[in-house]
Each structure stands twice: as structure tokens, then as C-alpha cells.
Amino acid sequence: MNHPVEVASVRKDPDIIIIGGGPAGLHMIFQAGMHGMRSLLVDALPQAGGQLSALYPEKYIYDIPGIPQILAQDLVRQLQIQAEVFEPDYHWGEQVSRLEFRDDNWTVGTQTRQWQARAVVLAGGIGAFAPKKPRCTALEQFETRGEVLYHPQSVRDWQDRRVLIQGAGPQAVEAAIIAARHGACEVNLVHRKDAFEPAPGQTESFQNLRQSGRIRVHVPYTVSALQGEPALASAVLKGYGTADRQVETDLFLPLLGYGAALGPIKEWDLSLKQGGIPVQPDSMESPKPRLFVIGDLASYPGKNKLILTAFSEAAIAARQAFNYIYPGKRIPTAYSSNLGPLSLDITRPGE
Known part of the structure; x- marks a missing residue:
């Protein structure tokens, strides 16, 4: 059954649309917020966490800096709590079917709705695949x-x-x-x-x-x-x-197990090579303007597919996206220890 597509009404227009709700996507919300940018996240899976929730929610992870061990599902929960201060707009269980750049904006659409933003971040991990x-x-x-x-x-x-x-x-x-x-x-x-x-x-x-x-x-x-x-x-x-x-x-x-099921991503002309999208590692930007890729979908020489690598990629993408979304503005010095309880009213440029 086909449903009419309507432009979604959200609390505030997002600066960045994040496709993928794994650890990379959740941390991208936090990094964007630290630079004063609002995020909307959409994922085809019914819950947050991507690979962590889909494959091993009750297994321990040992390589998160400063945390000797943490259950995968607890890490997902903590990432959500950390991101929540920036009031993200979540849309679970919705597969993105449209990705189009026109009139200096990206349009991201599902079967039932669509949104626009100046920048898009693809944060796909196992969520880009489907169970056999x-x-x-x-x-x-x-x-x-x-x-x-x-x-x-x-x-x-x-x-x-x-x-x-x-x-x-x-x-x-x-x-x-x-x-x-x-x-x-x-x-x-x-x-x-x-x-x-x-x-x-x-x-x-x-x-x-x-x-x-x-x-x-x-x-x-x-x-x-x-x-x-x-x-x-x-x-x-x-x-x-x-x-x-x-x-x-x-x-x-x-x-x-899982099989490759990149779905609509294959139709978006993103220069896929062996399941990855080539990016510039100093900006995480793809060949498409203002389209950033982090996590397992990002491909560049020396890439190491680890959660902590994806966290770093989110920070790099956030800084570059800021320059596009607020041209001419100085990137705010947003040390978390100085800000204390973070707030969009504190960090958002021009407000």
C-alpha cells in the first residue's frame, strides 16, 4: 500500500540528518550538538544500537577508552543519554528510500515522510545489512x-x-x-x-x-x-x-547471519566500492557535497573498523559540517568540562 509523502513536522528544522542509529550515529548527535547543530536520526531498525543491539546486546565490550568493560546494550543506552541533552529527533523502523541534493539542501525521504537539511551523515553499520x-x-x-x-x-x-x-x-x-x-x-x-x-x-x-x-x-x-x-x-x-x-x-x-542488503543505498550513485563509500579522512566527506560517511560504511586508506574509530570520525565530520552550515562563523570552543550541563541555547551559533 502506498502512503502519501508529506514534509515532516518536527520540533525544529534539523541542521544534520543522520542515517543510521548505531554507536557512530548516536555519537554523531553529541558531536553535532557540541558545535551547536541540531540532529534528526532515522534508522530502518526498530531500536537504537545497530550492530550492538542486533547481534550481541548482552555481550561485553572491552575496548572503550576508560571503561574496562561494558555490556553492548548498556553502551547504547549511555550514548543515548549523552545525546539526549541536544534534543535529537529519532525515527526508528523507517528505511530511507530517497536521498537527493537540490537547491543547496539535502532531501531525505522514507515511504511516508521527508525532511530537508544542509548536511547528511551516513552512519551505516550492520543496519545497512539484513538478516538471511x-x-x-x-x-x-x-x-x-x-x-x-x-x-x-x-x-x-x-x-x-x-x-x-x-x-x-x-x-x-x-x-x-x-x-x-x-x-x-x-x-x-x-x-x-x-x-x-x-x-x-x-x-x-x-x-x-x-x-x-x-x-x-x-x-x-x-x-x-x-x-x-x-x-x-x-x-x-x-x-x-x-x-x-x-x-x-x-x-x-x-x-x-547477515547478507549484503544495502537496498536504496545502491541506487544513490555513491561510488560504492566493496561495500564502502570513499571519503576524505580529514573531513569524512564523500564525493557528494555535504554528504559525510562515518562508521563501517566509510572507506579510506588505513581504515580500522572499530567503534572508537567511528567516534573519532563523528568528531571530524561535525567540524566540517559546521563550516558548511554556518559559513563565516567561528567554530565554538566547546570543551565539555567548561560547558557543564550542555545546552543548545549555549552552543548554537546566532541564538
Whole structure:
């Protein structure tokens, strides 16, 4: 169904539109705010965090300066709290389908709305990709009911449920371990062969839970059909060289990894090379005017795809964007220790 596109009414016109809600995009809000610029952020995923929320919300991260360890989901939460002082305008679960530069402004549009700003920042990470889906009858029917999840968010997703997981990689194995330890009444793990790949340090836990029966492993099988009316009740497992079987389930997690699904980005003439967009590392600007790229989508010699690298790229992009948005204005000296509680009224030029 097509919906009419209307220019969005937001609290105030943004200076910068950020596409991508991972750690790079969230920190971009803060860096823009430190230079007095208002941000609007839009992301196709339903929640903040990008790769951190999609792949390992309950895993620890150890390489954030000054923080010995922090859960991925807690880092996302702290980035949002840090950015909130600058009153960002968030739009989750909306895929950008239009990106156009005309009359000295960028227009960014989704299926239902559009915005304009002087600068755009592409902060795509795993959010620029899509989960691989199994060939499974009635998959979409149960997706719409929330009984098929590609991004399990917390242990609450599987408490007291019969969980069926398909996959063999670290994400699938870790999900099975967490489900077995945190309240799932039954855990079934399905793959075409007995070649599971636990993350470092999880091999023993996986083997112990498998041997005790807390994780029931089905090989060589794949999930071929989901059944139930109206709610999900069971799944058919197609056997390879063995008879098909059926298992009861009310939550299906197809964790088969991610595939390249850059979607509309491929149509925007951005000189994509091996999944990245070339930028000038001293400004993070792409070949397009006032279009900046940070995070995993940014490509330049010596690029190191780390979260802290993306944080630095956000700071560089913010300074360059300021020069475009406020030509002739001096970049404010915005040391956080001097500003104290930050405020747009303090840092925004000309107000």
C-alpha cells in the first residue's frame, strides 16, 4: 500500500540528518550538538544500537577508552543519554528510500515522510545489512505476529517459551546458551550438519548444555515450515538423508547471519566500492557535497573498523559540517568540562 509523502513536522528544522542509529550515529548527535547543530536520526531498525543491539546486546565490550568493560546494550543506552541533552529527533523502523541534493539542501525521504537539511551523515553499520531468511513456509505470517525474531533483544524474549533456533554460527549458539540459562522451557537448535561454532570461551558451556539436554540439537535438518492457528505451535524439520520430524515451538529465531542488503543505498550513485563509500579522512566527506560517511560504511586508506574509530570520525565530520552550515562563523570552543550541563541555547551559533 502506498502512503502519501508529506514534509515532516518536527520540533525544529534539523541542521544534520543522520542515517543510521548505531554507536557512530548516536555519537554523531553529541558531536553535532557540541558545535551547536541540531540532529534528526532515522534508522530502518526498530531500536537504537545497530550492530550492538542486533547481534550481541548482552555481550561485553572491552575496548572503550576508560571503561574496562561494558555490556553492548548498556553502551547504547549511555550514548543515548549523552545525546539526549541536544534534543535529537529519532525515527526508528523507517528505511530511507530517497536521498537527493537540490537547491543547496539535502532531501531525505522514507515511504511516508521527508525532511530537508544542509548536511547528511551516513552512519551505516550492520543496519545497512539484513538478516538471511530461511526458505520456510508461513514465515511471513508468523513474522507479523512477532513469533519470528531476527534480533532477540533480551532474555525476556524467550522466558517460559519453547524456543527454536536455526543456525550454527556464534550468534545462534550464544542465543541457545542464553535461552537455556534464562528461562526457556525448551530449546531446539537446528542445522544441516554438526559443525557449530561457539564464540571463544563458550565451547564448554555449549557442550555441557547439549549433553544435559537443555539444548536439543537436530542435525542434519533445516526448518521447512511453521504451523499453528493463529499462534505458532510447531515447526517441520526437513531431514537430509533422514526422515522429517516435527517439534513444538512458539518462538522461532532464524540466526543465519547477515547478507549484503544495502537496498536504496545502491541506487544513490555513491561510488560504492566493496561495500564502502570513499571519503576524505580529514573531513569524512564523500564525493557528494555535504554528504559525510562515518562508521563501517566509510572507506579510506588505513581504515580500522572499530567503534572508537567511528567516534573519532563523528568528531571530524561535525567540524566540517559546521563550516558548511554556518559559513563565516567561528567554530565554538566547546570543551565539555567548561560547558557543564550542555545546552543548545549555549552552543548554537546566532541564538
